[in-house]
Amino acid sequence: MDILQVAKRANVSTATVSRVLNGFPGVRPKTLARVRRAIEDLNYVPNPNARSLRVGRTRLFGLIVSDVNNPFFPELIDAFESLAVAQGIEVIFTHTNYDPVRLDNCLRRMIERSVDAIAVMTSEIEEESLRQAAKAGVPVVLMNQHKLVGRYPTVLVEYATGFREALDHLLALGHRDIGFIAGPQSLNSARGRMDAFKTALKTHGLRLRAEWVATGDMRVEGGRAAMEKLLNCRPRPTAILASNDLMAVGALQTAHQARVGVPKELSLIGFDDVPIASMVHPALTTIRHPRREVAARAFAALQQVLRGEALASNVILHPHLVVRESTGPFLGKKSKSLHSKRLTRNRDQKQS
Amino acid sequence: MDILQVAKRANVSTATVSRVLNGFPGVRPKTLARVRRAIEDLNYVPNPNARSLRVGRTRLFGLIVSDVNNPFFPELIDAFESLAVAQGIEVIFTHTNYDPVRLDNCLRRMIERSVDAIAVMTSEIEEESLRQAAKAGVPVVLMNQHKLVGRYPTVLVEYATGFREALDHLLALGHRDIGFIAGPQSLNSARGRMDAFKTALKTHGLRLRAEWVATGDMRVEGGRAAMEKLLNCRPRPTAILASNDLMAVGALQTAHQARVGVPKELSLIGFDDVPIASMVHPALTTIRHPRREVAARAFAALQQVLRGEALASNVILHPHLVVRESTGPFLGKKSKSLHSKRLTRNRDQKQS
DNA sequence: CTGAAAGCGCTTACAG
């Protein structure tokens, strides 16, 4: 009964100590000072369990992502957590390893822990799993789940914007023959990226040749294999976009091994802008996924729901092209024999 | 008063429901079945706050690392969390961004949340910060804090083992002139690695030439700069070890740019075996830091302390060499003009 | 402006 100690020392009731603790107005300055003094002297810290039991809120948020080992997520986690900490909220973080069953478990665990709210930042979500959160009255915010848009607050990322910028860039460099390394079409995100790419292509009046599309597993290895296929095409695309950076990195390695110069003979663009994108050589031109922003909006949405405010509408964020060294001018069919001057560009230079 | 509902439905007292919930022996099978039934029917889940308030334990562990964005940590976090979940323990995870003040805050937050135990997996730790945990009676386990070894259970990683294996490998390939890319000597881990390298060198009867040591910031950029310096040495080392993989990756890029072939003209070895190590080209030979094991031992140590068992002694783990493609035979001074046959090796092949 | 008292939902001696 620790608040009692403080109360005794300050010569007040526990109710008053509680008021001071929670910053309620209407405590006489003298009393306030006395209570503060006692808290200080006793080095008193309130018991969060007792508080939660009483109030019904834990100031605990859940954050579920697909995969900690995927370099896409750390920034998102970091951003989410930083915001939480700034508000005195703690976050229980976990990952599903892309497994829908694990997602179900994660949600259950968090609900049983009575978190106040949950952000689900995975690519695949079964609506059935979310129902338990709804039933328990725990607000949930999602990322990029177009199918569930009306039913759960969702942060959407408009891939098309990024692909449009990427194509603008490639066309300006003289490319017209553009290939694509897709991800498994069973994955929401991979399918969304493929669709967005096709749309952007159409906008620019280009057509996608079926043989210029290869599919990989969204990991480096998949990018390698896909690139092998694309390099064997005749005619060969002069520029290739990948569904994510990891596959672009794999593609880059295969190009190296096949002695196909990037960007001299082939331009390459990734997606996400994970840290590795700027670490490879040549540094990858890529479309940056605004994941810190996604985390921030998701967090804000949860707070809004908790305050009982209605969400205005879903948030739509846009990825943008980051030009680095893996894209360059198309030098014509004879480029292989030419020793073109090496292009120098600033890393991290952004295209407007 | 939800356990009461269950009790009513099963026609028992709340005490009995609690016994069933906690798997206490000595409940009559019939009663047991009735209670289980009621729990099932009502979809009852105990309130963790009430339980914690009563019992004084939260089944919450804290995990503090230096940096989520550092590719070293995800595996460690993953391993720690998986073990926790398997025991019905939730983990609050946070990072200090290498800032001692933040570590202090992180510890305070976790203690105020009344976590049961804390694993501190950062490279820099002020003992002062740990005192608050001691005062609050929260067990703490550390990673690689040699100075605090007697006072806190610690998981140690014996860097020397890894460097010895690396040198064995290089010597077998014919190298004798070996350089080193160090980290800032203000960092515990960087200093430890440097010392271990020197020791290993001495064991092999080699001497370190001062001009063959360059210092970087433990990031890719630092590796680039350090490599530039080393490439300008005359004579030049024929093999270089880096304090971590990120710097090795930077070094690799600089070698590429300077048209120094790896491993043909220069062998390169990293440290840690982060995911990027096997993604670059050539794939990095590196010393694998056993971080999943570190996490597992740290977790086990915490559990042991919580059970009131004394720790036998500190845990010592050993890193081992993983041979990939960035190391090869020393081909003599004239190697630059030779077109030596390309070595093929399996990626991920381990040296025994 | 402040206090007395109920109650959040559990667990655990204690008694039988």
Place this chain on the structure above:
DNA sequence: CTGAAAGCGCTTACAG
């Protein structure tokens, strides 16, 4: 083998 009851440490109407 089971129950009645106290109590973990807070917050919050309610009363004054």
